[in-house]
Amino acid sequence: MQTILMLVVFAGAVAYLGRMVYRSFRAKTSSAGCASGCGKCGAVDFNKIEQQLRQKGI
Template sequence: MMQQIIIGLIFIAAVIYLVRLVYRNFRSGSACETGCGKCGAVDFAKLEKQLKEKGL
């Protein structure tokens, strides 16, 4: 019985962790996969401008 409770708690914690990751990813609104906000998301407009300046 005790093992089932422990496994259940681990499972619930894993589900909560995954839901939190998905929620933060959609809430961030950026291209960053983690949603932590530490890295700058890819700015495609800036990248395209740089490529045009180089003639690529």
């Protein structure tokens, strides 16, 4: 029983890691231009952010 449970846990971990790798490669074709699409890379427009801050008076 323990062996079966460990195999299920191991298979789940492998599937999770495989899904993460697959999604990281698939996301590169997104319109954001980076792998994760979260905006932490060069896709951030700092000039636009600076303009918004100046408009708010910060």
